[in-house]
Amino acid sequence: MPTDLDEVFAIQRDPRVWTHYPSLRHTTRDETVRMMERWERSWSTAGLGSRVARLRDTGEVIGNGGCTLLGGEVWNVGYRIAADHHGSGFATELARAGVARAREIDPDRPVIAYLVEHNTGSARVAEKLGLELVHRAPDVGNPDPAAMRLVYADRPLSPAQLQATLQ
Template sequence: MVPVIPIVTTSRLTLTPLSPHDIDKVFDIYRDPATWEHLPTGRHRRREESVALIAAGQRSWTESGAGPWAIRIGRTGSLGNLLPGMFIGTGGVTLTASGLWNLGYRLAPTSWGRGLATEMATAAIMSATTANSTAPVTARALSNNPASCAVAERVGLKLLWEGPTKDTVAAGVRRRIYADREPTAAQLEWLVARA
């Protein structure tokens, strides 16, 4: 039986669990090269990749009580070119195999620079804490993405580790791992192995 998951509203956003109804909008954002400026190899080239992303998100909600949301502009008003109800991306937390929450998001470039990632991330950390307060909350960002690093820091995560990444990136780009508290040695090893 699928649990009933409430809609979360923040001052400017409406957050609902990702569903198959969101597939076209998710794929539009995930295939846009601009959303993958810092990690071009992550871009979705096939719709099936976005279908799998949504399915994994639904499993997260069922298995752990938290997961990724569809992020929409709230019904209370527009933000310039962002109109009420407009889908602007995905974001939230998922519980990893190592017992850590992973905070992540992907927003349409038209929504960048307005503090919306921070607003969603704050709600996501609250969601993670409600679902399982014993699991540390972590976030991963690349050093060539200072905006994502700043979001992690603004929501209270501290830089835990910085080093080489397994992703295909430009020379000199490093992976940064943030956390709200010190993970176990095994959890840190798990994180670094997947940097």
């Protein structure tokens, strides 16, 4: 069983952190275990992945995030911050650290962030990272047929790189 499972599951199951995509909220611990196993695989195969984020002062788990490799094509920056800590700059701090490490490991690989259009907070974080909107289209597979997927990137994407963000 992954370390920090209980704390990470508590964040992943909280509907307040999934207001922009409620169908992705974790309802079982197994979903969180599988997610954390994906992080481990990313660390093993790409040398980088998501990690648990803690407050420096107390060690409290406040979220997770970082950069992971998507489809072997792009670094995807992502995060999930506990609702009680939204608006404190932790998402930006965690994302910046992930992007910096991704650029150290493989600077030729684009860094992207994908999100649903109505998630304006995540769009602001992407823009703070220097990413620019490169794609807007219906979010295929989203239970909300009106949802639009936005892809931000640090450079233009090839068709294969863009496809990796849409899977």
